[in-house]
């Protein structure tokens with residue numbers, strides 16, 4: 001039944017294998033839910049209207065812009081954020097490749113690129129350079145010039161990165 | 173950039189969705205949110221309540237119905253891009269899908285959302301007009317079908333009523349000759365000009381060709397002068413040239429920071445030329 005805008009809606013979802021529940025306004029974005037309610041600040045907000053890709057997370061294993069999704073739309077879903085990648089202090093293969101190839105400078109765009117690349121490598125462990133360029137074309141980076149990001153994803157594919165299957169399994 | 177306040181419901185039946193939609197003049201349908209959310213963030217839309225279609229059943233299938241394919245409104249761009257059925261039966265859709273935005277948007281944005289939104293730069297509106305598709309809508313007074321020619325009537329304007337939900341789009345599979353051309357600054361960006369051309373090949377000529385333009389114009393439009401040139405004529409390079417000239421003469425392109433009217437006119441002409449050559453090679 002419909003509610004007045006002031007009322008809060010209960011929403012529950014699984015983020016990185018843990019269940020989160022909160023009463024939120026309908027207008028709250030998934031990005032704000034992740035950052036404020038789940039207190040996972042790794043996901044960054046650049047433009048907040050779908051253009052930059054820095055807020056990309058995995059929603060039921062598919063890449064999605066969390067600023068273009070309402071928290072209430074994610075009710076009951078599985079979310080993965082950049083925090084799911086490392087194992088404690090231990091970076092995963094993709095993150096290590098970003099470090100080694102200088103795939104980041106200021107780092108603001110990085111969470112979005114990492115999650116976009118994670119989705120790509122899970123679907124296609126041996127992407128062509130063209131596949132990689134096509135995939136990252138949905139994200140903006142104002143520092144690196146992209147070449148190092150593409151190189152990092154190429155390296156991760158060569159090193160056999162398959163995203164973070166632990167978090168994926170834990171989330172199911 | 174935060175959306176204004178609104179209420180939200182996620183009904184589990186089409187009837188309930190229609191009731192909520194009729195409950196308030198400012199109620200709005202929410203599908204993938206990939207056009208609506210930016211509008212809300214920029215405060216260009218102020219709905220009282222969003223009616224989310226994600227749990228409404230039977231809107232997510234791509235069905236082969238012999239002489240046509242029926243696509244549910246909630247089918248995503250990503251699903252179209254990966255559909256083996258469409259690659260086989262309506263390959264123009266498979267070819268165009270990867271031009272729509274980026275993977276993160278194609279996983280959420282829907283065929284019906286894009287069609288209802290009637291964006292003049294939208295790949296689906298441009299192609300549906302060229303394929304002579306039929307939209308199926310349901311409203312408080314029952315079902316209705318709307319031909320593509322009567323559906324896209326202006327920039328971001330369709331003849332869908334505020335209390336109606338687009339449920340399916342039916343696309344004839346008889347137009348086996350096709351070409352889709354897009355000029356964009358980079359792949360995934362909204363195009364500067366889109367051309368879709370289709371027809372039914374018969375004895376070396378095209379029966380009932382349809383050629384449409386998107387992005388370069390204020391709303392998706394047929395290029396009737398070009399269609400006339402292609403009708404029942406053997407497709408040749410000379411005919412392609414003639415079609416390009418006719419396109420440049422008849423199109424009324426927009427001008428904005430992305431490209432002047434003159435520049436877009438030239439783009440339209442060369443895309444039409446390429447489309448006819450492709451039709452020639454494919455027909």
Ligand SMILES: Cc1cc2nc3c(=O)[nH]c(=O)nc-3n(C[C@H](O)[C@H](O)[C@H](O)COP(=O)(O)OP(=O)(O)OC[C@H]3O[C@@H](n4cnc5c(N)ncnc54)[C@H](O)[C@@H]3O)c2cc1C
Nearest residue numbers: 050203204205206207208273281282285286288294295338
């Ligand atoms: C950065 C970016 C780039 C993009 N680039 C492109 C591009 O190159 N080409 C392109 O075509 N699109 C592009 N898009 C838009 C994208 O394709 C959207 O998915 C699409 O336009 C709308 O579909 P949606 O499901 O997200 O609809 P929504 O955003 O949920 O809805 C859009 C509108 O349609 C109405 N609506 C939705 N579904 C129905 C229905 N079943 N019945 C009645 N009304 C309905 C809504 O009320 C709303 O007014 C881009 C978007 C972004 C953010």
Ligand code: FES
Nearest residue numbers: 046047048053067
């Ligand atoms: S913050 Fe979501 S796309 Fe820019």
Ligand code: FES
Nearest residue numbers: 105106141142143
């Ligand atoms: S590293 Fe600074 S924006 Fe990408």
